[in-house]
Amino acid sequence: MQSSLSECLTLKGWILLRLRTSGKRSVGNIKDAFDAALQQNPRNLNAIIGFTECCLLQQDFAEALSAINKAVVRYPSTNLPLLQKLRVLLAQQDWDQAVETVNRIGSTEPKNLYAKNVFLIILMCRSAAYEEAVAEVKKYIQLVESLEPGNVHLVLDTAGCLIKSTSRMLEVAVQTYSDNAELVVELGYLALLRGKTKEALRCFKSATKIDETSLDALLGLSLCELKENGSTDQLKNQVQFLLELKGAQDSLSLHYIRAKISDTSDEALRHLRTICDVKLSQVKSIPYSDIYLLSLDPDFMLDVVKEYMQHVSLSKSAPDSIYEVLTVLVKACPGLSEALFLLAKLQYIKGDNTSSMNSLEKLLSNVANPQSEAQLLMAQIQTQHRLFERAAQTLEACVSSNFKVRENPIYHYITALVDKNTSNYADAIKSLTTALSLVNIKSNHGKQMDVSLVERASMYVELIDTLNVVGQTEEAAKILENATGELRGTPEEARILLLSAEHSLRRKNVQGAIDLLGRIKPTDLCYVEAKAKRAEVLLQYRKDKYAYLECYEDFVRENPGPESYVMLGDAYMKVLEPDDALECYEKALKENPKDPLLTSKMGKALVETHYFQRAVNYYKEVIKTTNDSELKLQLAELYMNLRQYDKGELILLNELEDENPNMAEDLTYLQHKTRLLTLLSQIQEKSGNITYALKSLKDAMDNQHRVRKRMTVEQNGRVLAYKRFLLTMGFSDVPESEIKTLIDISLKLGEMAMSQKNNEQAVNYYKEGLEVSPHSTSLMVALAKLYMQMNYLELCQQTCANILRKDPENETASVMMADIAFRKIDFDMALFHFTQLVTKQPTNWEALIRLIEILRRTGNIADCPSTSLLRRRRARTLPRRRASCTAPHSINGTRAT
Structure with missing residues (x-):
């Protein structure tokens, strides 16, 4: 009785599963039926398989695997549990375990079609082993013909998944079932995918003769027209006719055609977004399998993505649907290099260069022969970071691996950017003209362009700018007119x-x-x-300051929000209307009182407008409610400027004492702590407490070293990728701003040590800074001056020589080199250095005095600089004197009082 009840519940579950495909039941209700069946009979294989199907729909792979593994153990004599396990592993995309299960099934049932099908999916989607897949497809087709010769649905599903090698199988099926329009249509689409448009056209016409109302056949005819002639009036008429047919409005292929023939980018993007949203909703509830791939239709979605790239604008807020589609494609077909490349390109367009480089690294590491498009994209990112030499090297490597890359407009575009950076404007103009010519040739022939809308606009921008640089303004105006006409109606x-x-x-x-x-x-x-x-x-x-302000007032009227008020406030500050500016900042704060950037801006504005007491009160009030560390830092700095050193020091000491132990290793906190200690040192120095100031600055130096070390450590799983990206691009893994902070602290420590007559300690501070930044000119100059002061002439000379190797125009190092030669009674060398200095800098009076002194001592006073040189010197100084006497004027041109 229990066994019969279990079978009934299992049958109920499978019926509900069938209804689930039409969206009439929730998965939870179905799962309860199978669960009840298993309680009656835990060994019911049909119930176990049904239960795992429900788990798959809920994407609960762990529970599905646990249930099916028990069935595999209980039923070793049949492959049904193993086949279901294979289905679970494929949905989970556990590729290695899936291959192992396929082999296990093959050892007992070598002609199992499902296992063979899964193995083909793994070869093509995961491994991209297409040559091996071709051989396996041929074997699979032979098995289908021998085992399932009359199964039309299997033939169609096989053709949908295994595109290139199934045409013969379809042709045989068409001969057998000549009145089946669906088979003929599938054969037509197969021909389209193989690039045989005329063959596809013949198939679609044959299908319409069998079934005049076949929407798929009529859509196929329109696709052939699009492939052959592009957007034509005839095609637009066909589309209008198709829209009147039943069910045509929901056809994704029709949306794609309408996107291709749209007059504006907005209209095209609307159709493309519809395709993406519908497709994502379709595959959302399907576990990964051959059915999932058929529903996803990777080839079609790649075409949709490529078309989208023709219209996407340079914006970080690009629609998420297309990004999600690419992510789904890359996950479903890890071996599909084209999808991964398009994902990298979209990430680049959105400004996410780190993710783009990660995708490119993955792409180039998995492909034996580097893709020229991927290398070109890498070169684009390098030029964006002004690494033009690296970009040139990448271009050379790209050409050496694929000479046909010269037919790609992007290659010429990047070459032009490199040439422009080296002031080779003639070649840059030639390359940009070639790039645009290639784009226009492909566009006129209706071919898919290799460039996005953003890149096409960038080519025009660079060409116009380069023409203006070389003075060809008329030609630039013509190109600008062409660009305006071509890009009219697009986001660009x-x-x-x-x-x-x-x-x-x-x-x-x-x-x-x-x-x-x-x-x-x-x-x-x-x-x-x-x-x-x-x-x-x-x-x-x-x-016209009133018209200037009106532009920002328009922002407030069109979009009244904190950002608009801040922009208007900044505008008032620029035209010296501080009271109105503060009013705007206050309005912005009312709408967003917890915004730390806004509160900080308000405080700074009060200080800049000299409302010091009001600023102090404002900071105190906001700190009470927010306890914001940045505002405490600003208040302490304000107290320092107001010479209220005790109050400023107290704020900083309290902030340092209240350090949260959990934040001690947090990178952001460590950076903030350096600023706290540095400001504390400044306050203590100004208040006359040099000993404590020196100690605080030493603590700041030690803390900044911790910041530098933390920069090289992986944090939250992101810093390692960012570091790899920076190294790939040729940058240091520590930002320049952090290195500069260390240099500034080293300089200040050396200065304070010198003020205490501790020159040896000052030397150590400078050397410590040079260990971090060996090429810092400011540190080397400070060290050389100190050596000179300590009378270490040899060390000073060596340091100055290092400075002049890096910066031949460095005035301070040149003066010291000449001074050392003068002290050593080496008048010839001193004369050489001072003469060079006076020639380059005629207004350097100190150098001129020393030069005259040397000439007098050597008895060559007649070689003193000529009268004409002195006249040039006088001519250089007079304008400066006049400028210094000019009275300041207000924004309206009236003299300031």
Whole structure:
């Protein structure tokens, strides 16, 4: 009785599972049916398999694996549990275990079609072992023909997953079932994927003869028209006809065609987003399997992504749907290098260079022959970081691995950037012209372009800028006109209008620039930049501060929020209207009182406007509510400037005493602690407490060394990737700002040690700084001066020689070298150094005095600098005297009182 009940519950569960595909049942209810069946009979194999199916739908792989492993042990005589286990492992994408299970099934059942199918998926999607996959596909097709000759659905599913080697199998099936339009349509799509448009056209026409209402066949005809002739009036008429057919509105292929023939980027992006959203929702509830891959349709989605890349604009807020699609594609087909490359490219466009480099590293490490497109993208990132020499090396490696890369517009674009950096403008113009010609040739022939909309606009921008640099303004104007026409209706049109405005300003056409900037709409990505530029033009060229302020008041009217009020406040500060600026900052604070950046800005504004007591009260009040460490630092600095040293020192000491032990190794806190100790040292020094000041600064130095070490350690799983990215790009793994902080502390320690007559200790401080930054000119100059003061002339001379090797124009080192030669009675060498100094810097009076002294001592006073040199010296100094006497003027041109 229990066994019968278990079977009934199992049957109920499978029926509910079937209904689940139409969305009529939740997975939880189905799972309860199988669970109840297993309670009646724990050995019920059908119930165990049904239970694991429910776990798969819930993506609970651990529970599914646990249940099916028990069945594998209980039923060693059948492969059914093993096949279900294989299904679970594939859904989990546990590739190694899946291969092992395939081999285990093959040892007892070598002709099992499902196991063979899974093995093919692993070969193609995970390993990208296409040559081995071709041989296995042929064997698989032979098995299908011998074991399932009349199974039309299996033939269609096989053709969908195994594209290139199934045409013969489909042709045989079409001959057998000549009245099946679905088979003929599939054969047509297969021909399209193989690039045989005419063959595909013939198949789709045959399918329409069998079934005149076949939407897939009619869509196939439209796709053939698109492939052959691009966007034509005939194709647009076909699309209008298709839209009237039942179910056509929901067709993703039709959305794709409509995106291809759209007149504007916004319209195209709307269709492409619809495809992405629908596709993501379709695969969301399907466990990874052959059915998942059929539903995902990686080839089609790659075409969608490529089309999207033609319209995406340079924005970090690009739609998440396309990014998610690429992430799904890369996860579903790890061996699909094209998807990984497109993901890297999208990450680059969004400004995430670290993730882009990680994707490129993964791509280049998994491919035997480096992809030229990936190398080009790496070169693009290098140029963005101004590593032009590295970019040139990457381009050379790219050409050596694939000479056809010269047909890629991006290659010529990057070459132009490298040439432009070396002031080789003629070659840069030639390369940019070639790049745009290649883009236009492909566009005119209806081929998929290798460049995104952003890159195409960037080519125009660079070409126009380079032409302006060499003075070819008329040619630049023509190119600008072409760019405006070509990019009209795209997100990049505003970028070109912004460039046009700058071009108008160069030609002194101020009104034209203002008009162009006014054409940029609030919906454009660079609207804020354009509006700010318009304000600057009105202020700089028209001297109209009211029109300048009105631009920022427009921001507040269009988007009344904290950011808009802050921008308006900054504008008021610029035109010397501090009270209005403070009012704007206060409004911004009311809307976002907990924003630390905003509270900090308000405090600084009060200090800048000399409302010192008001600033102190403001800081105290905000610190009570927020306990913000940054504000305490600012208040302490304000007390120092007000010469209230005791109050400033007390704030900093309390902050250091209240250190949270859990934050002791936190990188952000360590950086903040360095600033606390440095400011504390300044306050103690100004209050006359040199001993404590020196101790605080030593603590700051030790803490900054900890910061430097922490920078090289992996933190939260991200610093290691960032470090690898920096090293790949040729940067140090410690930011320059942190190194500069160490240098500044070393210089200050040396200065304080010298003030206490402890010169040897000062030397040690300078050397400690040089260990961190061996090329620091400021440290070497300070050390050389100290050696000179200590009369260590040889050490001073060596240090100055090192400085001049790195900076031949360094005045201080040159003076010291000449002075050392003078002290050593080496007048010839001293004469050489002082003569060079006076020639390069005629207004260096000290050098001139020493030069005259040497000439007098050597009896060559007649060789004193000529009258003409003195005249040039006088001419250089007179303008400065006049400038220093000029009275300051206000923003309106009236003299300041």
